[in-house]
Amino acid sequence: MRRRYILAATVALPFLAQPAWANLVYVSNEKDNTVTVVDSKTMEVVKTINVGQRPRGITISPDGKIIYVCASDDDTVEMIDTATNEVVGSLPSGPDPELFVLSPDGQTLYVANEDDNLVTVIDVNTKGVVAEIPVGVEPEGMGVSPDGKTIVNTSETTSMAHFIDTSTHEITDNVLVDSRPRFAEFKPDGSEVWVSAEIGGTVSVIDNKTRAVTHKITFEIQGLRSEQIQPVGVRITADGKKAYVALGPANRVAVVNTETYEVEKYVLVGQRVWQLAFMPDGKQIISTNGLSNDITFIDTETDEPIKSVTVGQLPWGVAISPN
Amino acid sequence: MAASLNGMIMKSTVPNTLSVLFGFFLLFVNVSGVSAQQAATNKPAKPVVETRIGYLRAYEPQLALSVLDIPPRDEGVAGANVAINDNNTTGKFLGQSFVLDVTETKFDADVVPVFKEMLARGDKFVLTDVSAKQLLSIADLAKDSGVLLFNVGATDDSLREEECRANVFHTAPTRSMLADGLAQYLVWKQWRKWVLLYGSHDRDKLYADAIRRAATRFGATIVEERLYEDKGTARRTDTGVIQVQKQMPVFTQNLPEHDVVIVADESEVFGSYVPYRTWTPRPVAGTAGLVPSSWHPASEQWGGSQIQNRFDKATGRRMLSKDMQAWTAVRILGEAITRSKGNDPKQVETFIKADDFSIAAFKGQKLSFRNWNWQLRQPILIGDGHGVVSTSPQEGFLHQFSELDTLGVDRPETKCKLD
Numbered sequence: 001m002r003r004r005y006i007l008a009a010t011v012a013l014p015f016l017a018q019p020a021w022a023n024l025v026y027v028s029n030e031k032d033n034t035v036t037v038v039d040s041k042t043m044e045v046v047k048t049i050n051v052g053q054r055p056r057g058i059t060i061s062p063d064g065k066i067i068y069v070c071a072s073d074d075d076t077v078e079m080i081d082t083a084t085n086e087v088v089g090s091l092p093s094g095p096d097p098e099l100f101v102l103s104p105d106g107q108t109l110y111v112a113n114e115d116d117n118l119v120t121v122i123d124v125n126t127k128g129v130v131a132e133i134p135v136g137v138e139p140e141g142m143g144v145s146p147d148g149k150t151i152v153n154t155s156e157t158t159s160m161a162h163f164i165d166t167s168t169h170e171i172t173d174n175v176l177v178d179s180r181p182r183f184a185e186f187k188p189d190g191s192e193v194w195v196s197a198e199i200g201g202t203v204s205v206i207d208n209k210t211r212a213v214t215h216k217i218t219f220e221i222q223g224l225r226s227e228q229i230q231p232v233g234v235r236i237t238a239d240g241k242k243a244y245v246a247l248g249p250a251n252r253v254a255v256v257n258t259e260t261y262e263v264e265k266y267v268l269v270g271q272r273v274w275q276l277a278f279m280p281d282g283k284q285i286i287s288t289n290g291l292s293n294d295i296t297f298i299d300t301e302t303d304e305p306i307k308s309v310t311v312g313q314l315p316w317g318v319a320i321s322p323n
Numbered sequence: 324m325a326a327s328l329n330g331m332i333m334k335s336t337v338p339n340t341l342s343v344l345f346g347f348f349l350l351f352v353n354v355s356g357v358s359a360q361q362a363a364t365n366k367p368a369k370p371v372v373e374t375r376i377g378y379l380r381a382y383e384p385q386l387a388l389s390v391l392d393i394p395p396r397d398e399g400v401a402g403a404n405v406a407i408n409d410n411n412t413t414g415k416f417l418g419q420s421f422v423l424d425v426t427e428t429k430f431d432a433d434v435v436p437v438f439k440e441m442l443a444r445g446d447k448f449v450l451t452d453v454s455a456k457q458l459l460s461i462a463d464l465a466k467d468s469g470v471l472l473f474n475v476g477a478t479d480d481s482l483r484e485e486e487c488r489a490n491v492f493h494t495a496p497t498r499s500m501l502a503d504g505l506a507q508y509l510v511w512k513q514w515r516k517w518v519l520l521y522g523s524h525d526r527d528k529l530y531a532d533a534i535r536r537a538a539t540r541f542g543a544t545i546v547e548e549r550l551y552e553d554k555g556t557a558r559r560t561d562t563g564v565i566q567v568q569k570q571m572p573v574f575t576q577n578l579p580e581h582d583v584v585i586v587a588d589e590s591e592v593f594g595s596y597v598p599y600r601t602w603t604p605r606p607v608a609g610t611a612g613l614v615p616s617s618w619h620p621a622s623e624q625w626g627g628s629q630i631q632n633r634f635d636k637a638t639g640r641r642m643l644s645k646d647m648q649a650w651t652a653v654r655i656l657g658e659a660i661t662r663s664k665g666n667d668p669k670q671v672e673t674f675i676k677a678d679d680f681s682i683a684a685f686k687g688q689k690l691s692f693r694n695w696n697w698q699l700r701q702p703i704l705i706g707d708g709h710g711v712v713s714t715s716p717q718e719g720f721l722h723q724f725s726e727l728d729t730l731g732v733d734r735p736e737t738k739c740k741l742d
Contacts, residue, residue, distance in 0.1 A: 065727070096632070115629065115633065115636075137412045137413060176662065179681060198684040201689075228688075251686075
C-alpha cells in the first residue's frame, strides 16, 4: 500500500519535489549530445536532456541545485537546473573543456582545457574567468582537496600531476606519474591523492604533504592482457577505507583496500568502464560503461553489481543529486 | 622533486661533507626540479638541460597519381616539431628543453658528409628519413660516436633483419607489419582469394613480397599475380593519365575468381587508378584503396582528436603517418629524458631498452620496442581516403607474448643478430 502511495506521489510531482529516498542520476552521453536522467530507486530512465556537443565531465553543486556539464565541442560548460531538469545557462570554459572540479564551497569551477594546455578558473557567480594556469600537454584529470586549498590537474602526454595552490593559482609541485594520467581523487581526509594512468595501467598514490609517490597500485586480471587494463575514474568512500577504480576496456571496476593498497575484488560491469560516482548515502556506486551504452549500479557492501541500465550513446560521466 | 633530490643525497655513500657539496652541485648545475617548478608559473624557467635532436632527411618532391596524395613539403618534420613542443611543455616543469636540428639532402645523395656535420654540431639523437642504403651508410659511424638513430621513414624489413643495428630504433612500421595488418582484416572479412598487381620498381616488389608472406601466414591465397611495368608515361601528364586509366580494365581482365585486388605500387605509377576501374567489381587494397598505415589523418579514437587538433593548429594540415612516426620518436626521447632526468645518450639508451619502457601514441594501448631488433610494436590502421575502417591486430589473432607481435617478423623468425 505504502509503495503505491509513493509511486502516485512521484507521478504527480515528477521533478518538483523528489521524495527523500530517490536520487536522480545524471549521465553525460558523449556521442549523442544528451544527459540521461535515471531514477536511482526504480532504476529507470525518467528524462533525456539535450545538451551541447560532446558532453563529458559532469558534476553537481554542493546544494544539489545545479548540474554542470562540459560541452567539449561547444567550448562551454552548461548548467542544468535539477528542479526542472532543463538547461538554464552556461559558463565560459576556455577551449575544449573535458573534465572539471567544483570547489567544496561550490563557488569556483576548475576546468581542464585539453587543447590549450590550460586550467581555467571560473567564478560560477559572476560567470567570469578568474585565471588561466598553464599546465602540461593535454590536461584532463582534476581533483580538489577537501579544504579547497589545493587542486590537482593531470596532463596526459606530460604524464604529471600538477599541484596548484588555489589562493595564488600557481603550480607548487609537479609529480611524474605513469603514462596518460586521467583522473585525480583526494582521500576524504586530504592525506593522499590517487592518480590513475590509463596507458601506464597503474594508480599512483601521492602523499599530499611530501608530494611524492608513495605507492603504485597495479592490476592483474586472469585472461586479460596488461594492455587491456586501463585505469580511468577513481572514487574513494567517505570513510576513506575503499577505493573504486574504473578499468576501461578491462570492463571491470577494481575495489582497492586503501590501507594495504591491495585490490580486493574486480567487479564485472559493462564495456569500457569510464567514470564513477557514489550515491549520497554511499551504499551504491554507479559506473558509466561507454561501449555498452549503459550504467551499472554496484552495491558497496557486497561489491556486487545490482543492475545495469541503458542510457544514451557512449556514456562518459555521472553525477547524482543528493535528494 | 624535492623528495627525490633529498633521496639522492641521502643514498650517497660519500662522506658527509662531500655529499653535502655534491648536493649543492646538483642543485645549481643539474637537477633543477625545485627551481624550475617555482619558476614555471610566473618567471620563465631557465632551461638547464638542452637536448638537440637531429633530423636527417633525404628529400625530393614526390609524384603521385592524385594531387591529394602528394606529400606535403614538411611531412615528418612537422610531426617532430609538434613533439618538440610537447616535450618542451613538459620540460618547462623540469628544467629541460628540446630543439630540432633539421638537415636536408638530395634524395639519392651521400648522407655521410652532412651526418658528420650534425655530429660536429653535437646532435646525439638523430631521426632519419632516408633510404635503407643511406641509413646503413651512417649507422656504424653513429655507433662509434655514441649516437642513437631513430628510423622514422624506411619501412624496409631488411633494416630490422639481416641489417639490424643495436643503435637504430625504428618507429616506422615494416612492410611486413603493414601487409600483416591488412591481411588480418581481409581474412577476418573472409576475403581470402587475392589477386596481386605489383609495380616494377624495387620498393613495389618489396611490398609485393610482404603481401605474399602475409597471404601464407594468415591463410589467404594469391590466385594470380600481374606485373605492371613502368614505362614512364603515367602520372599526372594529360596523356599519361588517359593512357594508364584506360589500361586498368584491360589489365585486370580474365583473372581467376577472386575476392579482392591487392595493389603493390609504392612508386605511384598505376595503383591509385585501380579502384573503380577493375574488370570485375572488386574491392582494392594495398598501396591504394584500403591502405594499411601507422596513422590516419582521420583517426580520432583513443584521444586521437587531441593530437589531430594540436597538429592541425600548428601546421594547418592533417597529420600523416610519417608525421606520427616522427612525433613518436621525439616523444620517446622526451619520455626517456624526462624520466631518467638526463640526456646522456648511454643513459637514454638504457632507459629505452629497459623491459618496462613504453610510450603512449593515441593507438589505444602502450607501444613498446621489440628487444630483438628495436622495432616499435604498434597497431596498424586500415583506412581509405576518407576514414579508418579497422585497426589490426584483429580480434582472434592470438600471440603468447603480445598480440602486436602477430604483425611483422616475430622473434622466432628474425634474422637479426644484435651485438
